[in-house]
Amino acid sequence: MTRIAAVGDVHMDFDVLGRFRPALENLHEHADMLLLAGDLTRHGTAQEARCVAEEFGGLRVPVIAILGNHDYHSDHEVTVTRILCEAGIHVLEGDATVVDCQGVPVGIAGAKGFGGGFAGRCASAFGEPQMKAFVEHTEASAERLSRALKEVDTECKIALTHYSPVPETLLGEPLEIYPFLGSYLLAEAIDRGGATLAIHGHAHHGSPRGTTPGGVRVRNVAHPVIRQAYSVFSL
Amino acid sequence: MNMHDESKHDEYAEAELQRCLAEGEDLSEQGIDVTRHNGIVVVRGEVESAARRDAIMRCVSDNFPDKEVRCEIVLIPVGTPAEAEDVS
Numbered sequence: 001m002t003r004i005a006a007v008g009d010v011h012m013d014f015d016v017l018g019r020f021r022p023a024l025e026n027l028h029e030h031a032d033m034l035l036l037a038g039d040l041t042r043h044g045t046a047q048e049a050r051c052v053a054e055e056f057g058g059l060r061v062p063v064i065a066i067l068g069n070h071d072y073h074s075d076h077e078v079t080v081t082r083i084l085c086e087a088g089i090h091v092l093e094g095d096a097t098v099v100d101c102q103g104v105p106v107g108i109a110g111a112k113g114f115g116g117g118f119a120g121r122c123a124s125a126f127g128e129p130q131m132k133a134f135v136e137h138t139e140a141s142a143e144r145l146s147r148a149l150k151e152v153d154t155e156c157k158i159a160l161t162h163y164s165p166v167p168e169t170l171l172g173e174p175l176e177i178y179p180f181l182g183s184y185l186l187a188e189a190i191d192r193g194g195a196t197l198a199i200h201g202h203a204h205h206g207s208p209r210g211t212t213p214g215g216v217r218v219r220n221v222a223h224p225v226i227r228q229a230y231s232v233f234s235l
Numbered sequence: 236m237n238m239h240d241e242s243k244h245d246e247y248a249e250a251e252l253q254r255c256l257a258e259g260e261d262l263s264e265q266g267i268d269v270t271r272h273n274g275i276v277v278v279r280g281e282v283e284s285a286a287r288r289d290a291i292m293r294c295v296s297d298n299f300p301d302k303e304v305r306c307e308i309v310l311i312p313v314g315t316p317a318e319a320e321d322v323s
Contacts, residue, residue, distance in 0.1 A: 003319055011263075015286035023315045030319070042263050070263060197322055204266040204281070217322050224266070224281045227312050232319035 002101040002156060005030065005061075007230040008037025008201020009222040011070065012051040020055050023229030028060035031232050032101040036089070037201035037221050038068025038112060038162030045074050049083040057087030062099050064090045066110040068162035068202060092160065094144030096152040106235075107152030109193065111145040113163035113186045113200070114138040117179035142185035149193025156235055159195040159216075161186055162202050168210030169220035170203050187212040196235060245271075252298040261290055267308070269295060279307045 005027060010020060027034060036056060041048035044067075056063055071080050081091045090097055092110030099106050116123045116138040125135040149157055164170055164182030173181060181203050190198045191214030198212065201222040208225055210218040221231050249269060256264040264287070267280040276299050282288050288308045296304050 001323075011283050015284040019283065019313050023313055026315070030315070043260075073263065219320075219322070223283070224311050226316075228316045229313045230316065232316055233322045234319045235323050 002104055002106055002235040003031040004033060004035060004106075004158065004197070004199075004233045004235065005230040006035040006037060006199045006219070006221040006233070007223055007226065008068065008162065008199075009039040009204060009224065010036070010052070010055075011039055011042045011223075012055055013042050013048045014051060017051050017055060020229050024056065024059055027230070031061060031230075033062045033064060033099050033106070033108075034059060034230065035108065035158070035160050035199055035221075036063065036065035037160060037199055038066050039070040039201055039222075040065060040067065040084075041071050041080065043073045044071040044076055044080055046076060046079050046083060049080040053083055053087030053089065057084075057089060062090065063088065064092060064097060064099070064108050064110065064160065066092050066112055066160050066162055068112065092148075094141070094148055096148040098152060098154055104156065105154045107149075107154035107157040108160055109145060109148035109152055109157060109195070110160035111141050111148065113141050113145070113161040113165070114183060115163060115180045116183035116185065118167045118182070118184045121178075122184060123179055138183045138185050142183065142189040145186065146189035146193045149189070149195055157193065157195045159190045159193065159198040161198070161200045164200050164203055164206070164210075164218070164220065165190055165198055166210040166212055166218050169200070169206050169208065169218055171207040172205045173203050181206070187214075187216075187218075190214070190216050190218075197233060248298060252295060255294055255298060256291065259294060262287075262294060264291055267291055274302065276302045276304045277307060278304065281309055281311045283311060285310065
């Protein structure tokens with residue numbers, strides 16, 4: 001049995017430092033790895049990234065992360081990524097890694113994703129250049145996720161995104177902001193890539209569980225949704 | 236100011252507050268609900284620290300200086316999960 005711990009939207013800075021750590025010290029007894037589903041910082045600064053590194057680094061299980069929109073806010077995402085990597089946190093963006101879970105290889109493919117909305121009520125790459133750029137950013141992210149999932153050669157594959165691939169895990173959020181919370185293109189990529197499980201964050205007022213049209217389980221692990229230091233999923 | 240003007244003003248003030256919470260340098264809060272009940276501004280949400288709660292309340296009070304502001308913001312728990320969810 002493989003046990004996956006996951007949490008997103010921890011929004012670290014000095015004022016949060018030490019809150020998660022007590023629950024993380026014995027994480028290896030409950031899970032084989034920890035996935036961080038983006039929005040690890042408040043504003044994407046180096047200082048905040050160092051807080052993430054201190055809080056989530058040095059654990060006795062592999063830690064794999066993707067960045068979220070907050071982590072891009074200061075335009076220092078490269079620095080944020082470097083600081084996390086130096087702390088032993090593997091940061092994915094359109095690529096994948098394989099973790100050995102007690103002899104069972106588990107592939108993790110990650111990409112931030114982006115918005116656009118869901119089938120029938122979604123944005124189109126039409127009109128102003130800004131609108132086309134918005135949709136094309138999501139298309140590119142979904143394509144990178146799909147490719148990363150296909151390239152990883154394991155029976156068990158987990159898709160890790162920040163934005164949601166399905167509307168079900170957004171239930172509780174205002175309908176008006178769904179297009180800023182996720183895109184069906186991510187679900188399509190997850191189904192096409194043969195994922196076993198999809199993990200995301202971002203939707204603080206959303207719901208914990210959903211399913212892609214292809215039947216892949218989707219879990220929203222935004223900290224305000226799970227209301228604990230992390231959730232654990234057994235596969 | 237008549238009722239129509241006052242409600243228009245309030246709507247703009249609320250929009251400005253939400254932008255202030257989201258775009259303010261020390262805040263970046265996008266999930267805070269601000270509603271009014273009998274003239275009292277009620278602020279609801281969940282945050283990661285007491286310092287953030289206090290910063291949000293300062294921002295709300297600054298935007299509604301003449302109103303009574305009530306804080307219903309809570310800290311999100313960080314306990315260990317009781318059990319794993321089977322998704323096999």
